[in-house]
Amino acid sequence: MQTVTNAFTAEESSSVRHIAESLLVSWKRDYLGANRTFTIGVSTIGGTGVIGANPGAIGSPGNYRYFDETSHLLNLAWERGFNIPTGGVTKGMAEARLDNNSGRFTPRYMGGNSELYTAILPERPFLINAGFDIGAKVMLPQFAGLISEQPLVDQGNRILSLKGEDYIRFFENKFLDHEAMFTSQMTDNIMETLLTGTLGMSTAQFELDAGINKIPFAIFEKGIKMSQIFHQLAEAENGHFYQDELGKFRFENRQHWNSSPYTSVRKVIYTAEVLNQSTPTTDHLINVVEVNVKQRTKQPEESVFSLAQAVRINASGNTELFVSYDNPVLQVTSLNLTVNASEDGSGTDYTTSVQIKNRDDFAQTSKITFYNTSSLTLWLTSLEIRGRTVKTAPDVYIRKQDDSSVTAYNERTLTIDNPYIQNQDWGQSYAQMILDDFSSIENLQSITILAKPELQLGDLISWQGRYWRIFDIKSTLSPEYGFVQELTLLQRTIRTYFRIGISTIGGTDKIAP
Amino acid sequence: MAYLLGGVAIKRPTSMNWTRTSQYAQNKTLDGSVTRDYFGDDKNIWVLQYRNVSNSDYSAILARYDDYIANGVRYFDSTGEAISIGTLVHVSVDTRSFNVGGTDYLGDFSLILTEA
Numbered sequence: 349m350q351t352v353t354n355a356f357t358a359e360e361s362s363s364v365r366h367i368a369e370s371l372l373v374s375w376k377r378d379y380l381g382a383n384r385t386f387t388i389g390v391s392t393i394g395g396t397g398v399i400g401a402n403p404g405a406i407g408s409p410g411n412y413r414y415f416d417e418t419s420h421l422l423n424l425a426w427e428r429g430f431n432i433p434t435g436g437v438t439k440g441m442a443e444a445r446l447d448n449n450s451g452r453f454t455p456r457y458m459g460g461n462s463e464l465y466t467a468i469l470p471e472r473p474f475l476i477n478a479g480f481d482i483g484a485k486v487m488l489p490q491f492a493g494l495i496s497e498q499p500l501v502d503q504g505n506r507i508l509s510l511k512g513e514d515y516i517r518f519f520e521n522k523f524l525d526h527e528a529m530f531t532s533q534m535t536d537n538i539m540e541t542l543l544t545g546t547l548g549m550s551t552a553q554f555e556l557d558a559g560i561n562k563i564p565f566a567i568f569e570k571g572i573k574m575s576q577i578f579h580q581l582a583e584a585e586n587g588h589f590y591q592d593e594l595g596k597f598r599f600e601n602r603q604h605w606n607s608s609p610y611t612s613v614r615k616v617i618y619t620a621e622v623l624n625q626s627t628p629t630t631d632h633l634i635n636v637v638e639v640n641v642k643q644r645t646k647q648p649e650e651s652v653f654s655l656a657q658a659v660r661i662n663a664s665g666n667t668e669l670f671v672s673y674d675n676p677v678l679q680v681t682s683l684n685l686t687v688n689a690s691e692d693g694s695g696t697d698y699t700t701s702v703q704i705k706n707r708d709d710f711a712q713t714s715k716i717t718f719y720n721t722s723s724l725t726l727w728l729t730s731l732e733i734r735g736r737t738v739k740t741a742p743d744v745y746i747r748k749q750d751d752s753s754v755t756a757y758n759e760r761t762l763t764i765d766n767p768y769i770q771n772q773d774w775g776q777s778y779a780q781m782i783l784d785d786f787s788s789i790e791n792l793q794s795i796t797i798l799a800k801p802e803l804q805l806g807d808l809i810s811w812q813g814r815y816w817r818i819f820d821i822k823s824t825l826s827p828e829y830g831f832v833q834e835l836t837l838l839q840r841t842i843r844t845y846f847r848i849g850i851s852t853i854g855g856t857d858k859i860a861p
Numbered sequence: 862m863a864y865l866l867g868g869v870a871i872k873r874p875t876s877m878n879w880t881r882t883s884q885y886a887q888n889k890t891l892d893g894s895v896t897r898d899y900f901g902d903d904k905n906i907w908v909l910q911y912r913n914v915s916n917s918d919y920s921a922i923l924a925r926y927d928d929y930i931a932n933g934v935r936y937f938d939s940t941g942e943a944i945s946i947g948t949l950v951h952v953s954v955d956t957r958s959f960n961v962g963g964t965d966y967l968g969d970f971s972l973i974l975t976e977a
Binding site for chain 1: 886890895933
């Protein structure tokens with residue numbers, strides 16, 4: 349929950365509230381930071397753009413110059429929610445409608461002549477703030493993102509409609525440009541390597557909980573979407589990867605809310621603040637969980653490649669050879685070759701005349717360049733490569749079910765197939781945790797309240813005498829409906845988990861999953 | 862009381878109505894209490910009513926309207942009285958009606974000024 353003053357809290361609970369809101373759009377995408385990664389089409393040769401491995405890396409939302417469009421605002425809506433039930437990557441979305449009677453948002457090609465007539469375009473950063481007028485306007489950050497579609501100009505009704513998504517959208521359009529392998533790494537280590545090394549972000553742009561999941565082996569194929577990588581990694585942890593109200597990327601592990609201050613109620617919601625409460629549906633009901641555990645094991649050194657057919661080595665020059673491996677190779681340890689004058693292996697042994705000039709190892713291939721120092725055409729008749737590989741063991745299938753829920757509602761099955769759940773014990777715990785939360789119909793519900801803009805995802809609230817964790821916040825701000833929020837809530841039983849130095853063996857604290 | 866619209870004195874109206882408007886959404890909560898969310902500042906609307914106005918006086922008012930259409934919101938103010946106005950307004954002129962017989966075409970209409 350964001351921090352607010354007593355006066356702010358008093359205003360939000362008042363029967364007469366004075367709403368304050370703002371919409372800021374960086375129509376011209378003026379970047380105020382000293383340096384940004386060089387981006388083709390945006391940066392200029394000789395400018396301040398830095399050449400990096402990650403063209404187009406996003407900057408922090410605070411680094412743009414914005415136009416304040418609040419005076420044209422007709423209504424606003426934005427939503428951010430966790431993935432239910434498994435976690436993973438979640439993307440926030442927003443929309444706004446603005447009055448265009450002045451023609452401010454009419455593009456040049458539609459006859460516009462305002463200062464913005466060439467800048468009514470998508471991919472523009474924007475910010476939404478909302479709060480209350482308590483003598484002065486006090487607003488809290490609510491959303492930071494990019495306009496995701498071409499702004500819709502409705503000239504007949506003189507209205508501009510904007511649709512936007514938060515910066516998670518950036519990961520959906522970034523593809524891994526080379527294969528990446530990790531061995532025995534925690535989730536946050538892999539994420540940090542990708543965020544800083546591959547995407548070129550600074551550590552100030554994200555905050556990652558320590559991973560709980562140690563992944564024995566992870567391989568990401570070239571061309572995979574970055575959002576898919578982060579989703580699978582977070583889902584394997586039953587954690588969440590999302591962007592907060594300020595534009596910071598966050599990875600929260602499954603234990604994120606297990607300790608103070610997240611175990612105490614942040615807000616008590618009173619009936620006088622609730623506009624609607626909807627009956628829970630069976631959509632979320634899960635009473636059978638199937639988990640396919642992908643077990644991969646590192647192998648001791650072994651032969652990983654043996655040449656099947658002789659290869660010609662050009663005289664006095666280079667010859668390239670690509671070799672493929674059946675399994676990902678962590679390390680090539682040795683390479684033994686034999687070179688003869690004849691293809692069938694007979695004739696003079698010329699092994700000493702051929703050098704390995706270069707070798708590039710990828711996960712399941714190597715590119716080897718041989719250099720022939722002699723003036724004769726020779727034949728590579730034998731090549732054996734030894735190395736350490738990772739082999740996939742047969743999948744372990746885990747199935748858990750809540751018998752009483754199955755009796756009541758019939759089977760409602762969820763199958764989790766994630767390559768980074770590689771531990772059988774964790775697979776068992778994961779399945780049980782989902783059953784604990786979602787096998788009972790009354791655990792999830794939504795309420796519509798008079799908006800409390802300081803609420804954030806994961807906040808613990810009290811409603812009807814029970815504790816609930818906020819999993820989704822959909823905010824609407826308009827003269828028609830007022831400033832209201834639809835909250836999706838998951839009922840929680842607050843447990844105290846075992847903490848070294850605080851808990852006692854034999855006490856009531858439980859071991860965290 | 863005299864009025865200036867866009868810096869030009871306009872004919873004194875027969876009567877004037879001054880309304881204050883606000884923008885709010887009203888909601889009813891589960892315990893039955895009613896709440897209101899107010900948006901933006903309250904705004905004023907002045908309706909200046911004219912009766913039996915000659916064609917030339919009507920044209921002078923219409924010229925103020927045309928000035929607004931051409932140049933955007935205009936400054937509206939009063940002079941010589943305790944009432945303080947002094948604000949930018951949108952200008953509208955509503956239906957002109959003729960109730961008096963004869964050849965002078967004396968008509969009634971209202972000049973509506975809405976605070977921007």
